[in-house]
Amino acid sequence: MTAVPKSVFEYPVHVYPHHTDYAGIVWHGTYVAWMEEARVAFLRAHGLNFAHWVIAGVDLPVVELTLRYRQSLGMGMDAMVRAWLEPRRGVRLVWQYDIQNQATGETCVLGTVVLAPVDRQTRRVLRRLPAEFQQDLDRLYAE
Amino acid sequence: MTAVPKSVFEYPVHVYPHHTDYAGIVWHGTYVAWMEEARVAFLRAHGLNFAHWVIAGVDLPVVELTLRYRQSLGMGMDAMVRAWLEPRRGVRLVWQYDIQNQATGETCVLGTVVLAPVDRQTRRVLRRLPAEFQQDLDRLYAE
Amino acid sequence: MTAVPKSVFEYPVHVYPHHTDYAGIVWHGTYVAWMEEARVAFLRAHGLNFAHWVIAGVDLPVVELTLRYRQSLGMGMDAMVRAWLEPRRGVRLVWQYDIQNQATGETCVLGTVVLAPVDRQTRRVLRRLPAEFQQDLDRLYAE
Amino acid sequence: MTAVPKSVFEYPVHVYPHHTDYAGIVWHGTYVAWMEEARVAFLRAHGLNFAHWVIAGVDLPVVELTLRYRQSLGMGMDAMVRAWLEPRRGVRLVWQYDIQNQATGETCVLGTVVLAPVDRQTRRVLRRLPAEFQQDLDRLYAE
Numbered sequence: 001m002t003a004v005p006k007s008v009f010e011y012p013v014h015v016y017p018h019h020t021d022y023a024g025i026v027w028h029g030t031y032v033a034w035m036e037e038a039r040v041a042f043l044r045a046h047g048l049n050f051a052h053w054v055i056a057g058v059d060l061p062v063v064e065l066t067l068r069y070r071q072s073l074g075m076g077m078d079a080m081v082r083a084w085l086e087p088r089r090g091v092r093l094v095w096q097y098d099i100q101n102q103a104t105g106e107t108c109v110l111g112t113v114v115l116a117p118v119d120r121q122t123r124r125v126l127r128r129l130p131a132e133f134q135q136d137l138d139r140l141y142a143e
Numbered sequence: 144m145t146a147v148p149k150s151v152f153e154y155p156v157h158v159y160p161h162h163t164d165y166a167g168i169v170w171h172g173t174y175v176a177w178m179e180e181a182r183v184a185f186l187r188a189h190g191l192n193f194a195h196w197v198i199a200g201v202d203l204p205v206v207e208l209t210l211r212y213r214q215s216l217g218m219g220m221d222a223m224v225r226a227w228l229e230p231r232r233g234v235r236l237v238w239q240y241d242i243q244n245q246a247t248g249e250t251c252v253l254g255t256v257v258l259a260p261v262d263r264q265t266r267r268v269l270r271r272l273p274a275e276f277q278q279d280l281d282r283l284y285a286e
Numbered sequence: 287m288t289a290v291p292k293s294v295f296e297y298p299v300h301v302y303p304h305h306t307d308y309a310g311i312v313w314h315g316t317y318v319a320w321m322e323e324a325r326v327a328f329l330r331a332h333g334l335n336f337a338h339w340v341i342a343g344v345d346l347p348v349v350e351l352t353l354r355y356r357q358s359l360g361m362g363m364d365a366m367v368r369a370w371l372e373p374r375r376g377v378r379l380v381w382q383y384d385i386q387n388q389a390t391g392e393t394c395v396l397g398t399v400v401l402a403p404v405d406r407q408t409r410r411v412l413r414r415l416p417a418e419f420q421q422d423l424d425r426l427y428a429e
Numbered sequence: 430m431t432a433v434p435k436s437v438f439e440y441p442v443h444v445y446p447h448h449t450d451y452a453g454i455v456w457h458g459t460y461v462a463w464m465e466e467a468r469v470a471f472l473r474a475h476g477l478n479f480a481h482w483v484i485a486g487v488d489l490p491v492v493e494l495t496l497r498y499r500q501s502l503g504m505g506m507d508a509m510v511r512a513w514l515e516p517r518r519g520v521r522l523v524w525q526y527d528i529q530n531q532a533t534g535e536t537c538v539l540g541t542v543v544l545a546p547v548d549r550q551t552r553r554v555l556r557r558l559p560a561e562f563q564q565d566l567d568r569l570y571a572e
Contacts, residue, residue, distance in 0.1 A: 016326055017336075018172060018319045020165040022218045022483060023549065027161055028491040029461035033304045036458070040302055050303075051362025054451060062457040065496040072490070072552055075165045076337025120452065123501055159469055160479075161462045165340060166406065171348040172318035176447045179315070183445055193446075194505025197308060205314040208353040215347070215409055219480025263309065266358055304458060306451040308504045313447055361451045 007143060009045065011038035011081040012102070015073050025072035026079075031109050032065065035097050038081040039113065046143060048136045057120045058133055060093070064114035071101065071108040078102040088141050091127060092116050150286060152188065154181035154224040155245070158216055168215035169222075174252050175208065178240050181224040182256065189286060191279040200263045201276055203236070207257040214244065214251040221245040231284050234270060235259050293429060295331065297324035297367040298388070301359055311358035312365075317395050318351065321383050324367040325399065332429060334422040343406045344419055346379070350400035357387065357394040364388040374427050377413060378402050436572060438474065440467035440510040441531070444502055454501035455508075460538050461494065464526050467510040468542065475572060477565040486549045487562055489522070493543040500530065500537040507531040517570050520556060521545050 013034050021027040040050050053060065073079050080102050086094035097111035117126045117133075129137065156177050164170040183193050196203065216222050223245050229237035240254035260269045260276075272280065299320050307313040326336050339346065359365050366388050372380035383397035403412045403419075415423065442463050450456040469479050482489065502508050509531050515523035526540035546555045546562075558566065 014323075014327070016319070016323045017164050018170055018322055021160050022163040022165075022167040023488055023490070024165040025552075028494065029161060029458055029465070032458035032461060033302070036304055037300075037302045041300070049362060051360070054361065059452055061452070061498065061501070062496075063498050065457065065494070065498075067491075067494040069490065069492050069494075074337070075340065076335060123454075157466075157470070159462070159466045161465055166345055166347070168409075171351065172315055172322070175315035175318060176445070179447055180443075180445045184443070192505060194503070197504065202309055204309070204355065204358070205353075206355050208314065208351070208355075210348075210351040212347065212349050212351075217480070218483065219478060266311075303450050304456055307446050308449040308451075308453040310451040315447060 008082050008084045009038065009042040011041050011083065013037075013079045013081055015075050015077045015079065017075060020075045023072075025074050028067070028069060031067060031099060031111065034079070034081050034099065035083070035095075035111055035113055038083045038097070039095055042083055042085075043140070046140050048140060053133060053136075054120065056130065056133070058126065058130065059118050059120045059123075060115045061118060061123075062113055063092070063116045064112070066112045068110045069108070070110070071106055073101060073108050079108065085140065091125070091129070093137075151225050151227045152181065152185040154184050154226065156180075156222045156224055158218050158220045158222065160218060163218045166215075168217050171210070171212060174210060174242060174254065177222070177224050177242065178226070178238075178254055178256055181226045181240070182238055185226055185228075186283070189283050191283060196276060196279075197263065199273065199276075201269065201273065202261050202263045202266075203258045204261060204266075205256055206235070206259045207255070209255045211253045212251070213253070214249055216242075216244060216251050222251065228283065234268070234272070236280075294368050294370045295324065295328040297327050297369065299323075299365045299367055301361050301363045301365065303361060306361045309358075311360050314353070314355060317353060317385060317397065320365070320367050320385065321369070321381075321397055321399055324369045324383070325381055328369055328371075329426070332426050334426060339419060339422075340406065342416065342419075344412065344416065345404050345406045345409075346401045347404060347409075348399055349378070349402045350398070352398045354396045355394070356396070357392055359387060359394050365394065371426065377411070377415070379423075437511050437513045438467065438471040440470050440512065442466075442508045442510055444504050444506045444508065446504060449504045452501075454503050457496070457498060460496060460528060460540065463508070463510050463528065464512070464524075464540055464542055467512045467526070468524055471512055471514075472569070475569050477569060482562060482565075483549065485559065485562075487555065487559065488547050488549045488552075489544045490547060490552075491542055492521070492545045493541070495541045497539045498537070499539070500535055502530060502537050508537065514569065520554070520558070522566075 019030045082098045093115040095113045099109040162173045223243045225241040236258040238256045242252040305316045366386045368384045379401040381399045385395040448459045509529045511527045522544040524542045528538040
């Protein structure tokens with residue numbers, strides 16, 4: 001995967017019935033929601049309120065998503081979604097994820113999500129962010 | 144339940160893995176999505192495009208929802224969502240649902256959903272609809 | 287609604303993007319998942335591990351679900367799912383919910399969920415629970 | 430992407446409210462469900478009943494998932510999920526997806542999903558499938 005990140009955000013999740021499928025384990029699409037939650041919680045923890053961006057007309061849609069499934073998680077288990085931001089590359093934000101079984105510390109799912117800022121109305125990629133949001137990001141990368 | 148409806152809309156659904164939970168049967172919240180799909184498909188079949196309402200600033204949120212679960216549906220089964228509109232009562236739309244196992248014709252879930260038109264910005268109930276949408280509804284009830 | 291409950295369980299939820307729909311507010315079916323989470327967390331807080339029940343062959347499916355929507359919750363808001371158990375009536379468990387906007391304390395959604403214990407294989411209602419699980423429930427109601 | 434496939438399966442989808450998020454477009458995780466539906470429908474169209482595999486103790490979990498998002502799909506739009514199977518490589522099944530806007534024919538999302546057969550109880554990868562299921566797959570690749 002990547003080098004050891006300087007700052008990993010940990011977002012705990014409990015496996016509830018609605019996360020599972022017929023196999024008694026977490027349905028593969030459920031992780032996409034968990035990763036979104038961890039990402040938004042990470043931003044909040046760094047003083048960045050994503051809902052404010054959206055109200056101000058800037059959206060941050062996912063443009064790429066990759067998941068590799070190694071181990072399953074069963075109902076009633078506790079998972080830890082570990083997320084970190086890759087070093088800055090232009091306007092895109094690249095997140096790495098390592099979702100672990102809390103009880104064993106084993107990696108269950110590895111993920112990468114790439115976001116790109118767009119104008120909420122036109123859905124076009126923004127090459128420059130409004131100053132306020134650029135400061136949000138600068139702060140995020142500085143930490 | 145209610146009297147036999149004059150016009151029942153039938154919306155077929157196949158049970159895919161993501162609809163199920165650890166028990167191997169349809170998760171109880173999945174039916175809420177199926178009922179929404181059947182409702183919107185019903186409206187489309189009667190020439191009413193819900194997305195147009197929303198673009199024009201009128202939303203139709205659910206204000207009440209009731210489900211009674213009688214039988215489960217397993218993965219790979221085929222269900223028929225049978226939906227009909229109750230006779231008009233003011234601005235609210237009252238939908239009844241009978242979700243059946245296609246193979247046996249048995250009722251699996253009975254549901255009721257009540258919608259109320261609201262202004263999309265203020266989220267306040269609209270006592271009068273814009274003329275265009277009122278005509279949409281009049282047509283719906285006339286059939 | 288009902289009389290003031292003796293013991294209310296509080297389960298906090300943040301509104302993430304995947305909880306919302308085109309209207310920018312929580313999609314009406316999302317609350318079904320939150321209510322399930324609050325219920326299972328309540329049971330855990332009282333020493334009852336739902337996953338153990340399932341492994342032992344006893345399931346607790348939802349047999350009735352009622353939701354009344356009063357106010358919407360927007361993306362980025364914080365909600366509090368307040369849940370309590372109605373006094374015992376036979377083998378069924380009756381849960382009441384009052385989902386509030388944390389910032390204002392206003393009720394957004396009122397809900398009722400009825401569960402019935404079934405044999406996991408046959409899906410038939412169990413008139414008597416295995417002793418271990420009966421003790422779980424007795425403890426739950428005693429508190 | 431890959432060479433033109435010999436046999437593309439087309440699975441139409443309508444964008445319902447529950448597929449969307451606050452941005453009024455399909456939430457990025459929704460595509461994972463659509464891809465699963467298209468895959469299972471493809472198998473059914475080729476006489477392979479996935480639920481039978483599961484009952485017989487063979488599961489086909491997703492081991493890798495990649496999505497690239499190019500254009501959004503708004504509520505009320507019609508999409509076509511185009512899916513095909515890559516030439517056989519060992520026991521893994523590699524699916525390619527091109528999800529298009531039906532009205533314009535433009536590609537909205539490109540996806541790849543890799544499945545691996547596992548024993549349902551042990552979750553270990555099966556190097557050999559039971560003869561019945563091997564024949565299912567041989568038929569799938571022969572077409």
